[in-house]
Amino acid sequence: MRAVALTEYGDADVMSVQELPDPLVGPDVVLVRVAAVGVNPVDYKIRQGKLRERFPHHVPLVPGWDVAGTVEKAGPAATEFAAGDEVLGYVRKDHVQWGTYAELVAAPVRTLAHRPPGLEVVTAAALPLAGLTALQALRATGAGPGDTVLVHAASGGVGHLAVQVARELGAIRVLGTSSERNADFVKSLGADPVTYGPGLGDRVAELVGGDGRVDVAVDFIGGEALAASPALVRDPARHVSVVDPAPVLEQGGRYVFVRPDAEGLGWLAERVADGRIIVEIQQVFDLAAAPDAHRLLEEGHVRGKLVLRL
Ligand SMILES: NC(=O)c1ccc[n+]([C@@H]2O[C@H](COP(=O)([O-])OP(=O)(O)OC[C@H]3O[C@@H](n4cnc5c(N)ncnc54)[C@H](OP(=O)(O)O)[C@@H]3O)[C@@H](O)[C@H]2O)c1
Numbered sequence: 402m403r404a405v406a407l408t409e410y411g412d413a414d415v416m417s418v419q420e421l422p423d424p425l426v427g428p429d430v431v432l433v434r435v436a437a438v439g440v441n442p443v444d445y446k447i448r449q450g451k452l453r454e455r456f457p458h459h460v461p462l463v464p465g466w467d468v469a470g471t472v473e474k475a476g477p478a479a480t481e482f483a484a485g486d487e488v489l490g491y492v493r494k495d496h497v498q499w500g501t502y503a504e505l506v507a508a509p510v511r512t513l514a515h516r517p518p519g520l521e522v523v524t525a526a527a528l529p530l531a532g533l534t535a536l537q538a539l540r541a542t543g544a545g546p547g548d549t550v551l552v553h554a555a556s557g558g559v560g561h562l563a564v565q566v567a568r569e570l571g572a573i574r575v576l577g578t579s580s581e582r583n584a585d586f587v588k589s590l591g592a593d594p595v596t597y598g599p600g601l602g603d604r605v606a607e608l609v610g611g612d613g614r615v616d617v618a619v620d621f622i623g624g625e626a627l628a629a630s631p632a633l634v635r636d637p638a639r640h641v642s643v644v645d646p647a648p649v650l651e652q653g654g655r656y657v658f659v660r661p662d663a664e665g666l667g668w669l670a671e672r673v674a675d676g677r678i679i680v681e682i683q684q685v686f687d688l689a690a691a692p693d694a695h696r697l698l699e700e701g702h703v704r705g706k707l708v709l710r711l
Contacts (some may be wrong), residue, residue: 404503410450437526439467465501491529535563546571556583681705
């Protein structure tokens, strides 16, 4: 199969198109012919070698954890799927090697959901990792009816979905931090935009009124945003970060590392298919242009998602 792979860690140029063996298909594994791949910051962090102390890595290494495509073959115990099914998945495995920037990917059943009619394939590829992160972060806070929710980095891949997921979970009000450039976009998602940067806490407090605090905060950027959160949440246990475990745990909040979750993925896919949740896609690249997609994402200012199309 053709895949984008690396044999050494470093900048975006370490990735190239290579011919690699087709994946093995285990008994409870599904072989997916890949149509599109969502690009996530974790992909470039893996490419840089930054996750080598957390997961075993092996080369040649094909990056990528998000996928949408068609089932080519289902292992004998993978009874949930059959050849020809359209699927999407967050295909994180215990070892980092055979990712989704490839024509074929072997996906454990727990990582996949059926792609409903109405969910277009590029959109489906952009959804899994970011959507599940948004959903699992918000569920970890118990976000629900009546809550006011603050989403840090509301214009990014995870944040723009978190704003909408918070609404779906019943939040009465969502505030989303962004640059001024993205304020209208954040507003269009159903949140009150707040400009990030110095004075953020004061701006949030002023917008909220009353005691100046929110019920829930979810952080998808870290740094100053995370530092501001404890003072802005009524109960520190209801603030979550996905960026760096140590600071949020010290603050009494929670750290979430997104897990493959077929049920959660189905929940999200259904809502995107019927238009309740919009997935913003800034740009679609050819698979071979993966280095360009990484360079753009690494600048840190993508609106929504980037996708590779095969
Ligand atoms: N633990 C986990 O399971 C997990 C899962 C997913 C993601 N993550 C991590 O979460 C982070 C976000 O992921 P992502 O996919 O959403 O990234 P992303 O799409 O690259 O985020 C880009 C967005 O961040 C915004 N931004 C930049 N600086 C900001 C600031 N100081 N305050 C608020 N917003 C700011 C940008 O808005 P402007 O252009 O307006 O500046 C841009 O829209 C990454 O570090 C990623 O690795 C962790």
